[in-house]
Amino acid sequence: MLGGHNGENQTVDVTGIGFGPSNLAFAVAVEEHNQTAPPGQAVTARFFERQPAFGWHRGMLIEGASMQVSFLKDLVTMRNPVSSYGYLSYLHSRGRLAHFINAKSFFPLRVEFHDYLEWVAEQCAHLVDYGCEVLDIEPVGGPGGTDRLDVVVRRADGRTLRQRTRNVVIATGIEPVLPEGLPDDDRIWHSSRLLGEIGRLRRRPSAFVVLGAGQSAAEVVAHLHSVFPDAHVHAVFSRYGYSAADDSAYTNRIFDPEAVDHHFGSPPQLKEAFLRYHGNTNYSVVDVDLIDDLYRRGYLEMVTGRERLHVRNATRLHCVSPGPDALAVDLEFTPTGRRETVAADVVVCATGYRPCDPLGLLGSTASRCKQDEAGRLEVARNYRVSGEETLHCGIYVQGGATEYSHGITSSLLSTTAVRAGEILSSIVAQRDADAAA
Structure with a gap:
């Protein structure tokens, strides 16, 4: 497996931009895939994160504040309930499983959930380079079109590197407003x-x-x-x-994985209605x-x-x-x-956030990607950005930039685990199809 601190001249299957919960869940999906993959079928991956170390909303880790989402909607359980990266495994490793059960709550303390995320990030540390800012994503031409991308990165020491990749997964989170x-x-x-x-x-x-x-x-x-x-x-x-907040049982079905299918397949006016109807959940x-x-x-x-x-x-x-x-x-x-x-x-x-614009990050490749009438990236159900016919490499987007197309869960934890598995399945399926062609 390619480590996060070497292999600059190697082409990897996927490069992740950002290493918050969304791409951390994707890294876990890659790791679990590779544990059972046949020889030669492992997915090589590398991630770049601008922060100097893993951190998620550190400024709001207020003492006593709880999560608003069940611990079962962690980075992996909804995709793989028996995963060793799940929240229950974390509690067991910390010696708190029985105490958590006795607390009789589905909603962990926020500071504890952050510790869980750090625990997972430590296990995936060999995949990520921290203190790295992505400057550009450049298309690399081949005989039949663009089949590779160069992710141009500036390290904390000022040096610039290029990571050649077959796919990118952009999960750069949100920015304060x-x-x-x-x-x-x-x-x-x-x-x-x-x-x-x-x-x-x-x-x-x-x-x-x-x-x-x-x-x-x-x-x-x-x-x-x-x-x-x-x-x-x-x-x-x-x-x-x-x-x-409306967190009643029926309303919470808007956060179920199958609700993403329903939202994605709906006509534009119904998409807007769903977002309007259920904005009071979040x-x-x-x-x-x-x-x-x-x-x-x-x-x-x-x-x-x-x-x-x-x-x-x-x-x-x-x-x-x-x-x-x-x-x-x-x-x-x-x-x-x-x-x-x-x-x-x-x-x-406390005036909220907006999704980071993936178009700005795509740089040289942005003009190869399709946009709708509102200037939003066209994103398929598998979170792959639609591009011109000669763009054969995969560009995937996670987070709030897909809220209109995929529903209100896009910027939340609820379907993070499932979404990571869907993106990985798409990458592997495309790789296998290309190999068979």
Whole structure:
């Protein structure tokens, strides 16, 4: 098997770009395939990750926060329930299996699930180069067209390398979104940086403003309210109240693997309807237990007369003006138009993410790929990008860039294991077909 730190001049079957949960699940699928593959049928793979080490939403590993997805939807169980890379194997290796069972929960602590991901990543460390930024993906011509790609990578030491490959699997995740017009100020954070920024504070803040109405926003509010017991925390969002996430049994079927087939085969207007109908399973919604917890905190403060938690509902942000001692946050209560300025030491923007654009990463190869009328990559059911007839190598995309075509699970963990197996099966089937031709 090709290691992550050698073999630059060798052509591999597949190169993965990004090494978050999606491509980590794909790496596991490759490893398990190779354990049982006949001689000469192993899949050679190499992955490049921009971060210096494995990490997944480290800035939001808030103490006590739980996952919103069952531990059974780990990197492998939905594809291979007897895998040694599953969550139960991880718990056994850590000596916590019985204790986890006694906890009677399907939803692990977030910090524990991150430890699981790191545990798997360590077992796949020979496949990945960290601290590497992909600069371009260049087509390489053959007698019948483009049958290879050169992935151009810049290492952390500044050196550039080229990895020749028959396929690429792009899983570069998501990037934070900030409200437009905010000043460049180190007292304004995206929630993805929360814990790191808190650790760099030079003095204890007396007031925070948290923008956003989703799970991350509510978790940030609860965390700041607990960790800074003398600080005021202003929760600002345009809705009248936090909306509860719909995680009921029937609705959760939208996250089943077969739902991807149903979504993919639906006409465009139905795809849009499905995304609209079930956005409240994931976007701008909060677990009801957390909503109740915040309400109880606010009510207790009303009773005791020491109010620190200020839920500013139906309110929108106008602007933030930096001052020498504090940020002046200008807010409007939308039902009446009343304006108010709040002084804050820190503004935390829990304002969501957007998928990284794979087109920009494809570079020289982007023009060979087909796009729909909205400028989105055309992606087949097996997550392979449609290209011109002379493009024979495989380009596969995981993540939010396929949400429109494959459904709401695309950027979530729910079908990660199954999707990884589908992509690997497509790569192996194409390789076998090419060999037989």
